[in-house]
Amino acid sequence: MQDFVFQNRTKIIFGRDKEEVVGQESVIYGKKLLLHYGGGSIKASGLYDRVINSLQEQDIEIIELGGVLPNPRVSLVHEGISLCKEHNIGFILAVGGGSVIDSAKAIAAGAKYDGDVWDFFTGNASVSDSLPIGVVLTIPAAGSETSEGTVITNEDGLYKRAMGHPTLRPQFAILNPVLTYTLPSYQTACGITDMMAHLLERYFTRERNVELTDRLCEATLKTVINNAHTVLEEPTNYDARAEIMWAGTNAHSDLFGTGRIGDWASHDIEHEISGIYDIAHGAGLAIVFPAWMKYVYKHDVNRFVQFANRVWDVEIDLYNPEKTALAGIKKFEQFLHSIGMPITLNEVEIGDEHFDEMAKKATERWPLGNFVKLHENDVRHIFDLAR
Structure with a gap:
């Protein structure tokens, strides 16, 4: 067996209706956040409204960025980074599956970096800090809700690359199996x-x-x-x-x-x-x-x-x-x-x-x-x- 150091800081909140505490968990990290999600499924299911209500109960200002696709793209990551810097965002809440969480992680790293976030994926730079992240998981698959890794696709050349850093582990992950029924x-x-x-x-x-x-x-x-x-x-x-x-x-x-x-x-x-x-x-x-x-x-x-x-x-x-x-x-x-x-x-x-x-x-x-x-x-x- 190899020597190792293991530390996983992510707080797991598991069970029915647990998304209703997302505001209480998020406000710990500030009064302004980027809400990141994919398509219309969270709105059709009512999850979006429940998350918004919980955040508003804590008087949290919400900047939204939807549109994450499967195999998330670096172009949307760049958009998210710009929003974080423009609005002085202090926290990112990812509501979705692995693609949304991975996109949020890349934004979190890029928001603390002056260069191009793709540098992290090519090995030309290393992450030293990132914005904190929270997760409401809707698709059990990628495990990105507690991992330190992220995978992003660059449309220029169709390169799909991974990178990781301990600061990218989410602060909390809300897991409600009912959200996966549909x-x-x-x-x-x-x-x-x-x-x-x-x-x-x-x-x-x-x-x-x-x-x-x-x-x-x-x-x-x-x-x-x-x-x-x-x-x-x-x-x-x-x-x-x-x-x-x-x-x-x-x-x-x-x-x-x-x-x-x-x-x-x-x-x-x-x-x-x-x-x-x-x-x-x-x-x-x-x-x-x-x-x-x-x-x-x-x-x-x-x-x-x-x-x-x-x-x-x-x-x-x-x-x-x-x-x-x-x-x-x-x-x-x-x-x-x-x-x-x-x-x-x-x-x-x-x-x-x-x-x-x-x-x-x-x-x-x-x-x-x-x-x-x-x-x-x-x-x-x-x-x-x-x-």
Whole structure:
């Protein structure tokens, strides 16, 4: 096990109607905030009005910026930064899912920086400070509500890049499973895939003697698997929605990555797909992750055997561990298909015309991953396996 320092400051407020305390939680950070959200769904559901009322009860001045898209764009981040500086904003409240929260984080960092916020995503500058952030979560998926990371797409060149800093962890996150009842099935399934991918990025490590976090990852994966079909078939099942929501938050809180070095190649590879084709991040991960597994499993067959046995209940073949490993990957693919996810690029009508470009862009700064270091040619092969 690696040495580590773990600190996650985010206050979790979980349960029915908890969005009604958002004003009390926000006023701690000042009397003026930027309210950041996506499209019209929060207004149609009545959530927008409840949030506004709670904020107004605390006499908080509200500057609004809606319009966040899936795979959030740096152009809107620039707009948000300008608003924060113009109005001397002291706090950002993100109401939505991972895209809204990621956009808010980028704005929070850029508001404290004199240069272009994209510098943080290219490695040309490092975050040293940011505005505080609060979250009302509506889509359990990205785990951005307690993480220090953010992912933004630059329309210039269609680069989708990540960055992170401890100051970007939200101060509080309000999680009400009822707010997820009206999510479309496809969006729910994409969220389930995203949180599973966060667990798998940490799970597939070369670090030994990490039994506790292995078991935490496995237990959370099993919880997601056990509740996935229930939330799809019974959208208003509070208990199943609560399990999924809490699993998604914990999957990316960084607790399960303590003492180990995660991989993260699949996320980086997927960013190239959704950066160009603008598909849902979860759908892209459903395509990339099994292909990555097929490409790298021979480097540590025993870990894939453990994955197959503990997560998917595949009986271990002592005489043919590779057979067990491949059976686990197959079970994963079957599960993804069962919840409506694509597992090949052909299913989402993506051809090979950008494979070379995507492989080059993915590795232009450094090789990807830690489980196995992947170079441009390796990534190209993974795209081929994902067809």
